[in-house]
Amino acid sequence: xxxxxxxxxxxxxxxxxxxxxxxxxxxxxxxxxxxxxxxxxxxxxxxxxxxxxxxxxxxxxxxxxxxxxxxxxxxxxxxxxxxxxxxxxxxxxxxxxxxxxxxxxxxxxxxxxxxxxxxxxxxxxxxxxxxxxxxxxxxxxxxxxxxxxxxxxxxxxxxxxxxxxxxxxxxxxxxxxxxxxxxxxxxxxxxxxxxxxxxxxxxxxxxxxxxxxxxxxxxxxxxxxxxxxxxxxxxxxxxxxxxxxxxxxxxxxxxxxxxxxxxxxxxxxxxxxxxxxxxxxxxxxxxxxxxxxxxxxxxxxxxxxxxxxxxxxxxxxxxxxxxxxxxxxxxxxxxxxxxxxxxxxxxxxxxxxxxxxxxxxxxxxxxxxxxxxxxxxxxxxxxxxxxxxxxxxxxxxxxxxxxxxxxxxxxxxxxxxxxxxxxxxxxxxxxxxxxxxxxxxxxxxxxxxxxxxxxxxxxxxxxxxxxxxxxxxxxxxxxxxxxxxxx
Numbered sequence: 001x002x003x004x005x006x007x008x009x010x011x012x013x014x015x016x017x018x019x020x021x022x023x024x025x026x027x028x029x030x031x032x033x034x035x036x037x038x039x040x041x042x043x044x045x046x047x048x049x050x051x052x053x054x055x056x057x058x059x060x061x062x063x064x065x066x067x068x069x070x071x072x073x074x075x076x077x078x079x080x081x082x083x084x085x086x087x088x089x090x091x092x093x094x095x096x097x098x099x100x101x102x103x104x105x106x107x108x109x110x111x112x113x114x115x116x117x118x119x120x121x122x123x124x125x126x127x128x129x130x131x132x133x134x135x136x137x138x139x140x141x142x143x144x145x146x147x148x149x150x151x152x153x154x155x156x157x158x159x160x161x162x163x164x165x166x167x168x169x170x171x172x173x174x175x176x177x178x179x180x181x182x183x184x185x186x187x188x189x190x191x192x193x194x195x196x197x198x199x200x201x202x203x204x205x206x207x208x209x210x211x212x213x214x215x216x217x218x219x220x221x222x223x224x225x226x227x228x229x230x231x232x233x234x235x236x237x238x239x240x241x242x243x244x245x246x247x248x249x250x251x252x253x254x255x256x257x258x259x260x261x262x263x264x265x266x267x268x269x270x271x272x273x274x275x276x277x278x279x280x281x282x283x284x285x286x287x288x289x290x291x292x293x294x295x296x297x298x299x300x301x302x303x304x305x306x307x308x309x310x311x312x313x314x315x316x317x318x319x320x321x322x323x324x325x326x327x328x329x330x331x332x333x334x335x336x337x338x339x340x341x342x343x344x345x346x347x348x349x350x351x352x353x354x355x356x357x358x359x360x361x362x363x364x365x366x367x368x369x370x371x372x373x374x375x376x377x378x379x380x381x382x383x384x385x386x387x388x389x390x391x392x393x394x395x396x397x398x399x400x401x402x403x404x405x406x407x408x409x410x411x412x413x414x415x416x417x418x419x420x421x422x423x424x425x426x427x428x429x430x431x432x433x434x435x436x437x438x439x440x441x442x443x444x445x446x447x448x449x450x451x452x453x454x455x456x457x458x459x460x461x462x463x464x465x466x467x468x469x470x471x472x473x474x475x476x477x478x479x480x481x482x483x484x485x486x487x
Contacts, residue, residue, distance in 0.1 A: 023176035023183060025056045032057055034263035039166075042173050043187040043262045045270055053184065053200075053273040055266050058177055062169035064094045068161060075158040082130045082150060085157060086123065095119045095161070102167040103191040105213040108220065109257035113191045113213030117164035129153060185269065187262035195223075203227050204276040204283075206269045209251065221251035222265050224272050224287065229346045231272075234291040237340065238298030238333060239311040241319070245339045252287070256313065288347050292356045295337065299363050302333050324471045327374045331478030334363050335371075338485045364482050371479050378472040382465055389461040396458045399451045406444055410437050 025046055037043050041057040048054040062068065074080045074088060089095065102115040130153070137146040170189070177186040184198055185206075191213035199205045209221040224231035231252040237243050253268050255261040275283040302308060307320045308329070321329050337360050344353050414433055417423035423433060438445060 023058045023173075023180040025058060025180070025182065027054065027056050034260040037187050037262045038170065038189045038259040042170075042177060043266050044177060045184040045186075045266055045273075046182045047184065052277065053270045055270055058173055058183075058186065060166070060169050060173045062165050063172070064098065064165055064168075067092050067094055068165045071161055072158050075154040078151075082126070082153065085154070086126060086130070089119075089123050089126075098164045098168040100168075102171060104167040104170070105189045105191050106163070108189060108212040108259065109215070109218050110213055111215035115163060115167045117160075117167065119164075122160065126153070126157065185266070187259070187266070189259060200273050201277065203280070204273070206273060208265065208269070212257070218257055219250075220255040220257055220261060220265070222253045222255065222268050223250070224252040224269075226276065226283070226288070227350065229350075230343075231287050232291070232340070232343050234340060234344070235294035235298065237295050237337060238302065239316075241310050245336065249343065284347075284351050289351055292344060292353065295340070296356050296359045296363075299334050299337055299360065302330055303363050303366060324374065324378065324468070327370060328471050328474045330367055331371055331475050334360075334367050335478040335481040338364065338481060361486075364485070368479070368482050371475050371482070375472060375475055375479065378468045378475070382468045382472065385461045385464040385468070389458065389465070392454070392458055392461065396454055399447075399454055402447065403451050406441065406447070409441060413437055413440060 023044075025044060026041075032041055034043075039060070041059050044056050044058055045053050046056055071085070071088060071092075074085050096119050099117050099119045102117070104115045105113040106115075107113065130150075133146055133149050133153070136149075137144045174186070174188060174190075177183045184200075185196075185208060188194075188210075189212060190210075193211045195207055195209040197205050197207045203226060205225045207223040207225070209219065209223055211217065211219050230249065232249055233252055233254075234248075236248050236254075237245075252272075253265070255265050272283070272287065275286065306322065306326050307318055309316055310319050311317075341357050341360060344356055347353050410433070413436060414423065414428065417433065417436065418425045418428070422436075423429065
């Protein structure tokens with residue numbers, strides 16, 4: 001089908017108009033619900049008469065809408081037979097034009113996305129399946145619910161043609177937008193990797209990076225560049241609990257994998273573009289200075305408080321950290337911020353950035369002694385728990401073996417009770433078996449309580465060793481990072 005993926009962003013002459021354009025751009029997109037993006041319309045960016053970027057929309061128009069609507073009505077009518085639907089499909093030749101393969105995502109976060117429409121092959125399949133239904137009814141007239149099966153077949157016909165027609169219609173909308181010189185960018189639901197770039201001014205570009213329909217590796221990013229330097233959302237480092245440096249530097253804003261997220265992406269791109277055009281100092285203040293200040297002041301708060309405001313998706317929440325976990329969290333965030341210094345210093349020729357670097361360095365200097373002290377404390381806990389477990393190990397092993405022997409005796413008793421008819425093999429009475437076992441082994445209850453206490457103590461020591469070792473490893477990484485930076 002149309003190779004529109006690489007044409008979503010394209011060069012355009014600002015303020016120019018193309019009288020031959022096939023796309024009818026409509027303004028005031030607030031009149032449309034963002035949930036309808038990539039369904040009823042495409043969200044677009046275009047220049048207005050003031051040479052500023054503006055959001056608008058282009059309707060997705062289905063050229064076979066009338067025939068599709070008739071087909072859906074036929075499928076919804078109980079009285080309409082499959083033969084009548086087949087007859088309609090055979091006579092409606094316009095459905096042949098929708099046959100083809102489409103890089104279309106029903107679910108942007110889904111896997112193995114894409115649509116393959118084959119009108120003729122599906123029509124043949126409908127005929128064969130209908131004959132099979134008639135045969136099944138003839139073979140088993142009492143139990144076979146042919147009305148239910150025909151309803152399901154009608155539902156599948158309706159669903160498939162809705163999907164195919166929309167995939168076809170949205171491809172036409174893509175082509176119209178791509179051919180319109182006034183449209184800078186438009187939304188899409190195309191599978192696979194795409195990162196078209198629009199160079200708005202010599203100093204500024206915007207990139208929409210998408211990888212829809214690839215499951216866990218799917219993403220939706222907006223990336224800004226100023227003077228060929230990536231605009232990085234430094235504040236995400238302190239907003240998200242498990243943020244990663246290598247992910248944050250890939251985008252300027254990350255979006256949820258929903259079609260409605262195109263509204264956020266377009267708004268973000270529009271606001272950034274217009275600010276860079278009208279007030280470059282304001283742009284630098286918001287997207288560079290502001291982001292750095294938010295990150296660095298956030299690090300300073302993390303250093304002095306145990307209740308942290310974090311973000312999940314687009315909502316903030318508060319989380320309280322205690323003990324070792326607090327030190328681990330501080331180490332991850334404060335020492336991890338050292339990785340961003342190179343990115344921050346890229347803007348040194350644009351704005352005064354050295355102050356942010358010094359503040360990050362100062363936070364690390366203050367934290368370092370606490371990291372070292374915490375390592376010593378964790379090593380003491382690990383050593384103590386390890387020694388206690390070594391002492392406990394022989395008793396634990398002996399009790400574990402005795403428990404295993406009791407378990408074998410219970411299995412033997414169960415088999416004996418099944419053979420004697422006292423216990424149902426398929427659905428045995430657990431209470432009856434337990435009572436019989438306690439009578440046969442009167443010392444078991446006292447033993448099981450002792451074993452439970454020792455088992456819990458052994459598990460507690462093992463958990464302490466494992467958890468403290470994880471904390472120690474994390475803090476060790478933070479210490480190495482600080483040493484490597486200041487050496």
